[in-house]
Amino acid sequence: MKLAYIATYPPRECGIGTFTNNLLKSMLNGNANPNEENEAFVVALNDNELEYKYPEEVKATIRQNYQEDYLKAVKYINLSGADICILQHEFGIFGGQSGIYILPLLHRLEIPLVVTLHTILKAPSYNEKAILKGICKMAHKVVVMSNKAIEFLITIYDVPKEKIALIEHGVPDIHFNSEKSKKEFKLKNKKVLLTFGFVGRNKGIETVIKALPEVIKKHPEVIYIVLGKTHPNVLRHSGEEYRTFLLRLVKNLQLENHVTFLNEFIDERVLFKYLYACDIYITPYLNEAQITSGTLSYAIGVGAAVLSTPYWHAAELLADGRGRLFNFNDSDELAKTLTELLDNPKELKSLKNKAGEYGKKITWPKTGEKYVALAERLVKEEHPVIIKKETEPDLLILPPFSLVHINRLTDDTGIIQHAKFGIPNLKEGYCLDDNGRALLMVLMAYRQMKDMRALELSPIYLSYIHYMQNADGTFRNFLSFSRNFLDEVGSEDSFGRTIWALGYLLGNAPNDAYYQTGRLLFFNAALNFEKLTSIRGIANTMIGISYYLKSNPSDDSMTERLRNLAYVLMKHYNENQSDGWNWFESLLAYDNGILPLALLHSTEILHDDKIKQTAIDSMNFLTEHTLKDDYLSVIGNEKWYKKEGERSVFAQQPIDAMAMVLMYHQAFLVTKEKEYLNKLYTSFLWFLGENDLRMSLYDFETKGCCDGFESYGVNRNQGAESSLAYLISHLTVLQAYEELHSSDLKTT
CATH class of the missing domain: 3.40.50.11930 (Rossmann fold)
Incomplete structure (x- = not known):
């Protein structure tokens, strides 16, 4: 088998x-x-x-x-x-x-x-x-x-x-002599109390430390050994805060000669020597919510006298005299019980004998036999073949997510906006649009994948945005490589894209420092929301406001601002819509998917059926003109597509494909209709060669994305806008894939 x-x-x-x-x-x-x-x-x-x-x-x-x-x-x-x-x-x-x-x-x-x-x-x-x-x-x-x-x-x-x-949890079939083990660890004349396992606040080690002063009055030979490293997750988020707290507690109670911390993840054989050397094993966990404890099983397995708080596994495993229980966080009761057992060697031996007898039943050889018998039965049984319908993207054909090219384009000021092939073009300097997009992308990458490099990059882009904000809340856009401002006020598009990134930050901040900085920038800029006239600037701003409101739903003032901006988009739609032309302008231009996307985001907040219907109608219109023959053909920027004119095929750009990916993703979240995930995935494949030229814009060598394609072929320059559009789209596919399975769980 x-x-x-x-x-x-x-x-x-x-x-x-x-x-x-x-x-x-x-x-x-x-x-x-x-x-x-x-x-x-x-x-x-x-x-x-x-x-x-x-x-x-x-x-x-x-x-x-x-x-x-x-x-x-x-x-x-x-x-x-x-x-x-x-x-x-x-x-x-x-x-x-x-x-x-x-x-x-x-x-x-x-x-x-x-x-x-x-x-x-x-x-x-x-x-x-x-x-x-x-x-x-x-x-x-x-x-x-x-x-x-x-x-x-x-x-x-x-x-x-x-x-x-x-x-039951298996126990290694390892045996040592108790006295020899004590002698090896130089504990021969000590009464040894032991706790082992990963160290974290829920372990309640302070309960034992606080009990010791009373115990050592009568038994000064007692030593308490805390054996184990700080849990990796605790270490990652809080460092050695808890261990430092315990060390201070030991010092304050003058227990330095009675408490020893061994900050190690030790070999099982060494661990078992400590278990055989201990007189009493203690698991002082702080609450009942522990369904299984391997450390407790090990202690019972070697026949240790065990004291424990009554968490679920302990209450069950220590029944019938196999151990003693004391209340959660009750140092006084623990001190009394320890003193009683150390005063009464016969009772201590009785606990050890009962634990040892039970421990013989749960050795790993016996546990392994049970698993083998179970597995053999299942293998012999006939299991119906379930035909599984594939209604989701195939993640295996996605290139591995990589920030290599973004690292290449980024210095300590921000992300360089243009590239010559895969090399940063320093002559062109920086722009607000791309640093806003870069901030959005790295926040998505950290949220989705806990990518630490993404987290390291985020303050660079946030700092650039801060540097470019004017006193009145507007933003400059362009900065030369020599750090000279190149404009006074940037475009409304760049403003909106920055608000999008800041709004996303406020809903998904990795720490409070970034949140507070983002909040300051966002609300400084908010004075300018109603002054916007560009529909794409408005749309991008609406998306940022929507992300903010998802985590701050009680901000009625900002909700009204979102409603007002949505009505501006609706007004443009109503003025330009006619039979066969369900759109916001008299032409399909650039970044088109952003307009339905903004309405789809706002409908989640505003619950306005008219807004939702306009979003769906305009999305369907855009789909009709760009998503056919099973691949995405975005409107070319060469001549765009004017009403009653011919659509332009060439000068297709990655931001348009990104907008389609994001639009279909939001449509899925709003409607729960899985067909939008198929459209999302089809749109993403534009980057990988499912397009009019059948050429991949993603460069598998540089890990960047080409700037688009013309009638002559692919534009091989790999600037920030294009590469960020690809990465944001990639992360959206991953997020949609996760949400699909969450959706399936909810329906079942």
Whole structure:
């Protein structure tokens, strides 16, 4: 039997990775049929652009926030000859909102699926519940490690009882002598208290530290060892704030000789020596919401005397005298219980004996045998073949998302607006339009993919916008490479594009500093909203206001400004609309999709049926003239398309294709009609060669996008506008793909 695992995996420092490694080894050794040898491989999940030197059993990797990697992985699994797939599920290890990126992979899987759930929430968000239900629906068997987990799956997630299997957390079959272990760690005459695992605020370590002064009055030989690194996610967002707090607490309570922190992720054999060396193991978690604890299982497995707060797994595992419970955050009760047990060696030994007897039942060899038996049953069963309709873009044909060319165009002032082929053209300097677009793109990239380079670039573009704002809230547009202003006030188009980026920032700020800067710029500029006369300047501004209002819906004044601007667009539409011409002007010019897009955004806020209908009618008109023969042919900028005239085919530009991608995306969000996703994807393929010239504008070598095409062929210059249009479109495809699966979850 060939086994495929999807999980984190060593050397990544992660409890689920350790679990998977132990599970794989135990299943390879746990075949009930001695004449049949199991084989296995792992698809490993990487986090935050980190790469690892994996062992040979890892055959493929998935970067957490790259959707295309999930599709490559399932393709590999389906072609690998694997008989069954075993997925380890924890919300935090998969990409997308609440880990939604795993769903398309599972949807395409062609072999039986076993899912082990490491976290089951009692009060999930809408998305968390929908995603877990979706995973359980596609699984042939769902493995949990406690009876409380079974209860939750049945009552909260509507999983049929017969689909659930209880297999307790395995414990490595490693044994050491307690006295020898103490001697090795120079703890021979100490009473050792131990807590191990990743360190974070929810672990409640301060509860134990606060209990110690009372304990050491009677037992000065007590030492408390906190063994484990700060959790990587905590470290990323808060640094060593919690560990520093604990160290200060130790110092304030004068416990320096009684508390030791070992900031390491240690080898399992060393860990077990510490477990055998400890007299009492403590899990002082701060709330009940822990459905599985591997650290607790390990402690029971070695026969340790365990004290714990009554979180779900502890209440179950420590029942029948296998351990003692104390209340959450109750240092006084813990101090009394510790003193009582240290005073009473017989009671301590009784706890250890009962834990040890139970621990013999949950060693990894026994757990592995149960998983093997489960897998063999599923492989032998016949499973109906489900024909899956493909109504979504194929992310595997997308080039990998890359900021290489944007890095090339960006210096410490901003993004250079033009390029000669793939080289920045410094003679042309900078412009506000492109720095606004660049800010929008990197914010989207960070939100979508947690791309750290995108986050690093964002203050450069935000700083440029700040530098170019005038005292009256308007903006200059052009800046020479020598940092000289080239105009007094920029175009209304550049103004609107900047407001779009700032509005998006206010709804998706990665931190408060950027939010406050964006807010200042946005409201300084707001005085000029009603002065706009260019319909594209108005449209871009409306999109920015809409993003702002999505996170600030109670701003009635800004809502009225949006309504007034929408009515200006409606007025233009009504004045120019006639039979067969449902448009805002007497010609189709440039950046056309922005106009219906702005109305589609505003209808989400204003809920005005007339605005919505105008958006749909104008979008359909634009579609009729640009999206036919199964590819996008945008209006050429050479002569445009005048009413009752001939449309221009050449001088097609990437911003027009981007506008179509964004327009169809917003149409999907407003109407929930999936046909718009097909149109979105078709529009995106314009960049990759599905266009009038059948030439790719995306340059796979430079990672930039060409500036458009003329009658003679592709304009090979790769300026900021074109490359940003491509990247924004690429990110929109990824976002739409994620939203499609969210939409599918809601309908099911």
